[in-house]
Amino acid sequence: MARPCTTASYVERVAGPIAREMAPNTIRPYMSGVRMWMPEDRRPGMAKARGMLAEHRKEWGKRNRVRKAAATTEPMLHVMVDTCDSPSPAGLRDRCVVLVGRSALNRRIELADLDTDDIEVEDDGVDLGSPTRRPAGREGARAPSSWPPPHLPATPRSQPYGTG
Known part of the structure; x- marks a missing residue:
């Protein structure tokens, strides 16, 4: 990955873990690490990547919802x-x-x-x-x-x- 990266390349980097169905709580620190690796004055924008993560979090929650056991009869x-x-x-x-x-x-x-x-x-x-x-x-x-x-x-x- 080129350093510093553009917002477009940053979004591509975030799309990878989302496509691999990684947990949202795993992707968030990854996003932060990639962004913090960039020079302070050249960090990419976060809005698009955060939006993608928010959508992934919603879908993840629907797929991985904890179902409660039935009551004991x-x-x-x-x-x-x-x-x-x-x-x-x-x-x-x-x-x-x-x-x-x-x-x-x-x-x-x-x-x-x-x-x-x-x-x-x-x-x-x-x-x-x-x-x-x-x-x-x-x-x-x-x-x-x-x-x-x-x-x-x-x-x-x-x-x-x-x-x-």
């Missing part, structure tokens, strides 16, 4: 609980995580932040204490105080071992 929950239905400590832990996580609509980090002091197993279900640590941005969020909720009948799958 009741039959799916039963299958998950049945797979960890062993009386071993690990099986009990896994079963508790599946049931508490689904019922309280916890995210993985919230489940990981729970301590054994936060969970109290009772005859009629599980009481969730309020964890002392909360993920950022969730200060006002509250988990349900007990599970299963009073308006739902308890099922053998939601009962602690030995109570149903």
Whole structure:
């Protein structure tokens, strides 16, 4: 590449990574590096290249959108609980995580932040204490105080071992 480059040659240099379907966040530093390599008084214009990058970013976002997983249905929950239905400590832990996580609509980090002091197993279900640590941005969020909720009948799958 000639130094200093013209705006037209700069646009061609930016079009290459776009044509190769590189990520917009990869192209942006590349654009800056090429431009900063030029002498300060002879740097090429950025408007056309930024416009191309903006269009590429829109298309990239449409193609690479993160799709959320479908919600866990009741039959799916039963299958998950049945797979960890062993009386071993690990099986009990896994079963508790599946049931508490689904019922309280916890995210993985919230489940990981729970301590054994936060969970109290009772005859009629599980009481969730309020964890002392909360993920950022969730200060006002509250988990349900007990599970299963009073308006739902308890099922053998939601009962602690030995109570149903």
